[in-house]
Amino acid sequence: MSFKRKINRFRGVLMHSLTKYVGRSSFDGESLRDSNIEVKRVLVSRPNSRLGNQLLITPLVQEVSNRFPGCKIDLFVRGNIAPILFENNENIDRIIRLPKKPFKELLKYLGVWMSLRKYHYDIVINGDQHSSSGRISTQIVNARYKFSSDIDEDLNARYKDYRHMAKFPIYNLRNDLEKLGMKTENTEIPLLDINLTDTEIKKGKELLDTIVSNDKKTICIYTFATADKCYPPSWWEPFYDRLKSEYAEKYNILEVLPAENVSQINFQALSYYSKDLREMAALIHNTEIFITGDCGVMHLASAAHTPTIGLFSVSNLERYEPYNKGSLGIDTNKTDTEGIIKEIDKILFANI
Numbered sequence: 001m002s003f004k005r006k007i008n009r010f011r012g013v014l015m016h017s018l019t020k021y022v023g024r025s026s027f028d029g030e031s032l033r034d035s036n037i038e039v040k041r042v043l044v045s046r047p048n049s050r051l052g053n054q055l056l057i058t059p060l061v062q063e064v065s066n067r068f069p070g071c072k073i074d075l076f077v078r079g080n081i082a083p084i085l086f087e088n089n090e091n092i093d094r095i096i097r098l099p100k101k102p103f104k105e106l107l108k109y110l111g112v113w114m115s116l117r118k119y120h121y122d123i124v125i126n127g128d129q130h131s132s133s134g135r136i137s138t139q140i141v142n143a144r145y146k147f148s149s150d151i152d153e154d155l156n157a158r159y160k161d162y163r164h165m166a167k168f169p170i171y172n173l174r175n176d177l178e179k180l181g182m183k184t185e186n187t188e189i190p191l192l193d194i195n196l197t198d199t200e201i202k203k204g205k206e207l208l209d210t211i212v213s214n215d216k217k218t219i220c221i222y223t224f225a226t227a228d229k230c231y232p233p234s235w236w237e238p239f240y241d242r243l244k245s246e247y248a249e250k251y252n253i254l255e256v257l258p259a260e261n262v263s264q265i266n267f268q269a270l271s272y273y274s275k276d277l278r279e280m281a282a283l284i285h286n287t288e289i290f291i292t293g294d295c296g297v298m299h300l301a302s303a304a305h306t307p308t309i310g311l312f313s314v315s316n317l318e319r320y321e322p323y324n325k326g327s328l329g330i331d332t333n334k335t336d337t338e339g340i341i342k343e344i345d346k347i348l349f350a351n352i
């Protein structure tokens with residue numbers, strides 16, 4: 001682990017210990033029971049700049065939209081990608097953005113924090129129980145009800161998927177609303193969704209066709225991830241060879257390249273490179289399956305509604321695995337290449 005990552009991990013542990021009692025839910029459930037709560041404005045707080053972490057709040061945003069039709073939703077985030085990811089979400093009103101590198105824009109950073117006090121909300125929801133900034137923002141915002149997204153052990157015992165990062169704030173929200181006397185239905189948890197338009201999907205298909213230049217369907221791979229989540233060439237190259245031997249006759253194999261423009265298979269496959277996240281999602285939407293390690297682009301593929309296989313070796317599969325239709329996470333410490341191929345077969349041939 002690099003020195004920078006060690007410092008960041010230490011900072012995260014320290015801040016969590018200092019703020020673990022900050023921003024807890026601001027009601028006791030009984031004294032504030034009100035079945036006629038009118039919710040017109042909600043703040044979802046997730047001040048993190050990573051692609052995956054912002055995509056993982058799209059189900060929560062959809063849940064709020066479903067529960068309170070017509071309400072306006074503000075997002076408190078970090079960095080510049082949220083306006084891109086939530087471009088087609090009609091319920092989003094304001095996106096309040098912390099600068100990605102606060103120490104380089106300290107005055108702006110402090111100004112954004114101070115601006116939170118001027119807004120008023122019916123509900124504020126902290127999207128991640130581990131986020132110190134999320135806890136602090138939940139505490140300082142003017143809101144009638146403040147939902148913290150702390151782990152609830154009763155809910156953990158009730159729902160086997162409760163600890164998934166996209167799901168637990170939704171289970172918590174439903175539980176908190178019931179405490180307030182509001183009736184909630186136990187419907188399926190919304191999926192990650194980047195809300196691609198028909199026009200975007202069509203352009204993605206046209207772009208894919210210019211790359212593959214044939215009528216075969218396409219298998220997508222993405223070989224990059226950050227730090228120790230990134231599988232080395234010694235893993236990816238034999239796996240790519242296995243994919244070719246198994247599927248190349250009937251399928252194209254396309255590698256989507258990261259912003260760093262690197263390849264763990266040394267650019268052996270057809271490849272696609274773009275920094276346009278919506279274009280990338282639209283292209284992926286038109287492929288049959290997406291295979292990658294745990295990373296932000298894994299969640300982008302899931303949000304594009306393409307069956308996604310997420311490969312996990314060090315990160316928490318229970319918290320991060322893709323869960324849209326046909327998708328799953330695989331622990332490669334327990335499953336070898338042949339086991340992965342069997343799962344790919346189940347997805348590719350499910351409707352045959």
